[in-house]
Structure formats: C-alpha cells, structure tokens
Amino acid sequence: MPLTDAVPPPPPWLLTFSATDRAALTDSARTAAALLADGARPEALSFAGDDAERLAVAAADPAGLIEGLSFFADGLPSPRWTSGRADGATDRVAWCFGGHGSQWPGMGNALLDWSPEAAAVLGELDALLPHGVLEPLRSAADGELGPPDTTQPLIFAVQVAIAAWLRSLGLWPDAVVGHSLGEVAAAHVAGALTLEDAARVVSVRSRLLAKAAGGGAMATVSLDRHTAARRCERIPGTVVVAAHSAPNQTVVTGDSEATRALVAELEAEGVRCRLIRINAASHSPFVDSVLPRLRAELAGLAPAAPRVPWISTVDADPDPARLATADYWARNLRRPVRFTQAVSALARRGVRAYVEIGPHPVLIPALRETLRAEGIDDPLVIASGQRATPEPVSLLRLLGALHCRGLELPSRAPVTSPAPATSADRG
Incomplete structure (x- = not known):
C-alpha cells in the first residue's frame, strides 16, 4: 500500500502476507526472508492480498524482519510475527x-x-x-x-x-x-x-x-472477589477489595502492613499474588x-x-x-x-x-x-504497547494483529505487503 505524506516513513516496517493456506503462507515468508537477506529493501516488496490466511511481521530493521519471517516459517514463537485467519473478529x-x-x-x-x-x-x-x-x-x-x-x-x-x-x-x-x-x-x-x-x-x-x-499498597490476588473480600476481613488493619478484574482475579488495597500480610498469607497457601507498583490505596x-x-x-x-x-x-x-x-x-x-x-x-x-x-x-x-x-471462542486480545519497545514498532504489530483477523488496513497505514512466492522465485 502506498504511503501518504501524513504517515511517517519506515523504519520500522510492517510486512503483511495472505494466502489460501498455511503452507503457501510459509512459502511466502521463506521467499521474503531470502529476498531481504540478499539485500532487497522492504519498500520494494509491494503486493496486497486478501486471502483468509494471514501473516504480519513488524520490526525496526531488515534483520528483525528476516528473523520474524524465518521464525514463522520454522514454527518458532517471536513477538515480531503474528498470524491468523480473517474470521471477522475485528468487525467489532x-x-x-x-x-x-x-x-x-x-x-x-x-x-x-x-x-x-x-x-x-x-x-x-x-x-x-x-x-x-x-x-x-x-x-x-x-x-x-x-x-x-x-x-x-x-x-x-x-x-x-x-x-x-x-x-x-x-x-x-x-x-x-x-x-x-x-x-x-x-x-x-x-x-x-x-x-x-x-x-x-x-x-x-x-x-x-x-x-x-499515606503508605497504602495494592496487590492482585488470584481469587474471586467474594472470597477475596472474606479474606480481607480476617486480616488485622484495613484491607479491602479494590477491583473486580476477572472472575478469579481481584485487586485488594489498604494500609501497606495489612495488604502485605494478606499477600504473604495467600502466597503461603499457593495463591498467586502480585504487588502493584503504587504507594497509594485508591478504591x-x-x-x-x-x-x-x-x-x-x-x-x-x-x-x-x-x-x-x-x-x-x-x-x-x-x-x-x-x-x-x-x-x-x-x-x-x-x-x-x-x-x-x-x-x-x-x-x-x-x-x-x-x-x-x-x-x-x-x-x-x-x-x-x-x-x-x-465462552468467547478465539477472541483477539492485543496491546498497543510493550515495555522497552518503541511505540512505532508495537503499534505496527498491533495493526498487523488486527489485519490478521480481518481488519482492512487503512490506506494511510505504513504498510508494505510482499508478493507471494512464484515458481520462478523458488528456482
């Protein structure tokens, strides 16, 4: 897709691929990695497909793109690539x-x-x-x-x-x-x-x-909110439920001594807990x-x-x-x-x-x-940022993840889409 003047030029780059099946997608990734390794510039690889099987690779330099493409082709996990089927998950x-x-x-x-x-x-x-x-x-x-x-x-x-x-x-x-x-x-x-x-x-x-x-503390505990509330009541001092985060994940808060005492007691019982980096007790x-x-x-x-x-x-x-x-x-x-x-x-x-x-x-x-x-089957849950990763890279990875599940990338998005491999490419 062409870039517009309003979109910052790469790097970083987001490469997108589509194919009718996983094998063809893997083939395209290997070919693109080889082209980049031979000195091709990512901007020179331009083709937009709309097949259902999709791959997106984002990185700050060509070496990162090559690694992401190669890791996908070899079935190895990497934050540089994401894949999926355009199943309409991004309709809402x-x-x-x-x-x-x-x-x-x-x-x-x-x-x-x-x-x-x-x-x-x-x-x-x-x-x-x-x-x-x-x-x-x-x-x-x-x-x-x-x-x-x-x-x-x-x-x-x-x-x-x-x-x-x-x-x-x-x-x-x-x-x-x-x-x-x-x-x-x-x-x-x-x-x-x-x-x-x-x-x-x-x-x-x-x-x-x-x-x-005033010396407050907060922690996430792997308990439902009702159980967490009962456990809070048993601790001397003030500690209460601050957030219903998930069915079995609750945030507790209160004075530091009471909150840490609750965490120590729960961890001794095998309950997973995590102190939150804040010296306050909101909620x-x-x-x-x-x-x-x-x-x-x-x-x-x-x-x-x-x-x-x-x-x-x-x-x-x-x-x-x-x-x-x-x-x-x-x-x-x-x-x-x-x-x-x-x-x-x-x-x-x-x-x-x-x-x-x-x-x-x-x-x-x-x-x-x-x-x-x-009971939501195969939801897409993705973040826009990642600690120690510059936002341009993490945001392009976000766009790639959305595209893999069906989003039509905006024409202004900084994307280049490599062409699928042909028999001549494979030599």
Whole structure:
C-alpha cells in the first residue's frame, strides 16, 4: 500500500502476507526472508492480498524482519510475527484503557518524532498538565515508581496520544472501557470529555490520590472477589477489595502492613499474588478524606453525551446524565472497579476483539480470563504497547494483529505487503 505524506516513513516496517493456506503462507515468508537477506529493501516488496490466511511481521530493521519471517516459517514463537485467519473478529472492537502499573522509563518518547498526530496531543497536554509531558517523556525522569501525581498524568497522556494516532488512520472503537485511572482516557475517547477537561480530571484525581497515599499498597490476588473480600476481613488493619478484574482475579488495597500480610498469607497457601507498583490505596477508605475536595475542584465539569459507547466500570446501570461529572469521578476513585462485569457486557454484545491502549499491558490476563468464562471462542486480545519497545514498532504489530483477523488496513497505514512466492522465485 502506498504511503501518504501524513504517515511517517519506515523504519520500522510492517510486512503483511495472505494466502489460501498455511503452507503457501510459509512459502511466502521463506521467499521474503531470502529476498531481504540478499539485500532487497522492504519498500520494494509491494503486493496486497486478501486471502483468509494471514501473516504480519513488524520490526525496526531488515534483520528483525528476516528473523520474524524465518521464525514463522520454522514454527518458532517471536513477538515480531503474528498470524491468523480473517474470521471477522475485528468487525467489532473495544478499546480498553488500563490504570497505574503500565508505566516504564522512556514510554511515549518515540511517539514525539514518529507520529505528528500523537505529538500534537502530547504538545497540548504539555500545557494542560501541571508537570508537563514533553520533558518528563524525553528525560524518562519519572522512572518506574513515581508518585501518582507525576506518573498517572503521563500514563493518561500516552494513552490518548496512541488513540489519536489510531484515529488518524480512520480507526475508531465500537466501545471503550477503562480500569480506574483508565476511565479518564476512555471518557475522552468516547467524547464525553474534551482533552482539556480530561487533563483537568487526571490532574486533580492524581494529586489528591497522592495526598491521600499515606503508605497504602495494592496487590492482585488470584481469587474471586467474594472470597477475596472474606479474606480481607480476617486480616488485622484495613484491607479491602479494590477491583473486580476477572472472575478469579481481584485487586485488594489498604494500609501497606495489612495488604502485605494478606499477600504473604495467600502466597503461603499457593495463591498467586502480585504487588502493584503504587504507594497509594485508591478504591478504599483511605481516599474518603479527599473526595469532598475532588468534587469541589471538578464541580464545573460539563461532560457531553458520549459519541462512542462507554461501558462504565463504576456503576452497574449508569445514569447517562451522571457520567463523567464531578460526582462520577469521586465514585471512580472510591468504589471497586467493575472491570470484569464491563467486559462480560461487551462479550454478550458480540465484541470479540479487545485492544488495550497504553504504555504496557496490565489488562490482558483479566480480559482473557473473563472472555474465556463468557465462552468467547478465539477472541483477539492485543496491546498497543510493550515495555522497552518503541511505540512505532508495537503499534505496527498491533495493526498487523488486527489485519490478521480481518481488519482492512487503512490506506494511510505504513504498510508494505510482499508478493507471494512464484515458481520462478523458488528456482
């Protein structure tokens, strides 16, 4: 497919293939790898097919493309390739926005030079967010363990910048859902909040959460929410259920000593647990003291009706008139996150493709477990980012994964599609 002036030139590259069967796909991959090894440039390989069996290979240099193609042909796993059958899974796609824990040093940096659309959003947010965006992303100063008021606005900024790049290609979600902090980006992408108002919400929310931190902790435990709640009640101190992530995955939070005591007790019983990289206790009584101030500082919000369906993870049956208001954001910070219920609702509406938008996946296991419980056969669950992988590469891998399941790639997408092997090619 030809590139337009609005799309940054490679590298990185995304190569797409299609064939009538897996054997022909493998043959094409071997031939393309050989051509590249002989010095062919990826841009010189141009052919677009629409057969059902598909392969996508993305990498930052020709050597990575060769490796991805060769690994696929040899049946070896690699993040550089993905394959699938164009079965219509991408006819309905949900965008999912995660919360704290997805941050990594250097996230978003590559977007500034690669995507004009993402860079424009990050530039706007640089003026809207108290600590700015551009310098923190350039310097990677936030690192892994920054406080909520510096880390969470940057996560939000990367989320909406990635969404802006996808929308610049003409890709829009059929629904959005957010987990905790991720609801702010979901509200903006849905059209309920302007970028300015969304930046205001994330600024106030993260600042007040930092103020209420007080030595709190959070952890994911592999228990259903009801069992987790009963176990929380048995621990001295304050620890409560903070999120219903999946049927057998629950986030707990409270004071650090009580939360760590619960984790130690469960791990001794063989229950898988993971501490979340945050020194706060959102969705717990620890934030009660800041909720009046949050409502007061956000009192002037005037949200619009969402243009894209927004599945709330706060309210089971939300009043449309109360979505994205100041009181909604107070409930968002205090109530347990109803993520698994929201994903179940999407699954029952026939949504089979789920894209996690953010710097690094934190929702993928919960998505897969919930969809499995709902009996969804072969869903597509994919992330837009991966820790330590520049966004241009991970975003092209995302496009490739969507294409392999049926998405017609936009004409503006930076893609080149190698021609299938012919008998003459095979010599």
